[in-house]
Amino acid sequence: MKLSISRAADVLLGGGIVTCPTEGVFGLSCMPDNSAAIERLLQIKQRDPAKGLILIAAAKDQLADWIGISVEKIPDADPAKPVSWIVATAPSVSTLVRGGHKDIAVRVTTNPIARALCEAVNSPLVSTSANLAGVAPTRNRLILRRTFAGCVDYMVPGDCGPASGPSEIRNLSTGEVLRASR
Numbered sequence: 001m002k003l004s005i006s007r008a009a010d011v012l013l014g015g016g017i018v019t020c021p022t023e024g025v026f027g028l029s030c031m032p033d034n035s036a037a038i039e040r041l042l043q044i045k046q047r048d049p050a051k052g053l054i055l056i057a058a059a060k061d062q063l064a065d066w067i068g069i070s071v072e073k074i075p076d077a078d079p080a081k082p083v084s085w086i087v088a089t090a091p092s093v094s095t096l097v098r099g100g101h102k103d104i105a106v107r108v109t110t111n112p113i114a115r116a117l118c119e120a121v122n123s124p125l126v127s128t129s130a131n132l133a134g135v136a137p138t139r140n141r142l143i144l145r146r147t148f149a150g151c152v153d154y155m156v157p158g159d160c161g162p163a164s165g166p167s168e169i170r171n172l173s174t175g176e177v178l179r180a181s182r
Contacts, residue, residue, distance in 0.1 A: 001113070001116075001158070004156055004158075005116045005120050005156070006120065007154060008020070008117055008120070008154050008156045009117065009120035009121050011154040012029065012121050012125070013031065015030075015034050015036060016037065016152075016153035017029065017030045017040060017151075017152045017153055018030075018152060018153060018154045018156055019144055019152055019154075019156060020113060020114055020117055020125075020127070020156040020158075021111055021113050021114065021156065021158040022056065022111050022114045022160060023079070023082040023109060023114075023161065023163040023167060024082060024137075024139070024160060024163035024164060024167060025131075025138060025139055025160055025165060025166055026129070026138055026139065026144050027114070027127040027128060027130055028041050028045060028127070028128050028148070029041075029117070029126055029127050031121065031123060031126070032053075032055055032066065032123070032124055032125065032126050033094075033123075035094060035096055038053070038097065039096065042096070044152065045130075045131070046133045047133050048133070049095075050100035051099050051100075052098050052099025052105065053096075053097055053098075053099070053105070053127070053128050054084050054105040054106065054126070054127050054128060054167075055104065055105070055124040055125065055126060055127065056106075056108075056109040056118060056124060057106065057107070057109065057118050057124040057125075058116075058119045059108060060072070060074050060108055062122075062123060062124045063108075063124055065090060065092075066089070066090055066093055066097075066106065066124060067087050067088060067090055067106060068087070068090050068091070069087050069088050069172075074087065074106065074172070076108075077109070078110075079162050079163075080163070081168065081181060082109070082110065082163050082167035082181070083107065083168045083170050084106065084107040084167045085105065085106055085107065085170060085171075086101075086103045086104070086105050086169065086170065086172060086178065087103060087172045087173075088103055089101075089102065089104040097126065103171075105169060106124070107127075107167055109127075110162070113156060114127070129166055130144055130147070131147070132147065137165070137166050139160045139164075163181065165181060166179070166181070167179075167181060168180055
């Protein structure tokens with residue numbers, strides 16, 4: 001696994017896109033400060049840029065430059081129920097990441113592979129479910145390969161878990177659930 005994380009980190013730091021297992025589904029990831037990579041990821045996924053993207057991190061402190069609140073306000077991650085939090089964004093965050101929103105979605109990942117990848121690049125990562133827009137997210141490696149082989153630069157091996165679907169999305173300041181976990 002160490003070799004695959006190192007290879008994926010090199011791809012990401014070189015401006016590439018990888019697939020990566022997360023808590024509930026496979027994700028498409030790139031560096032959040034690389035506009036060309038984000039644009040390519042949106043194109044591959046056929047995602048409307050106005051929707052925005054989630055940033056995952058290995059630890060809260062990796063999010064400090066990306067959010068407009070203290071990292072201590074982000075609740076601790078629960079491995080059994082991943083939650084992506086909508087929080088105020090730092091002024092410098094690109095609209096490619098936050099979309100047409102004034103806020104940003106962030107999650108401290110508990111998946112060991114996704115966490116190791118964030119640690120290896122010393123940064124949060126853009127993470128959006130590995131599916132084409134309008135198609136259900138996948139936990140199946142065969143579907144992942146059929147959909148994205150040849151489109152992405154590296155497919156990080158490993159399994160999703162421990163959740164069984166996409167993360168819940170919740171507004172930190174209001175508590176409103178914007179997407180329930182499945």
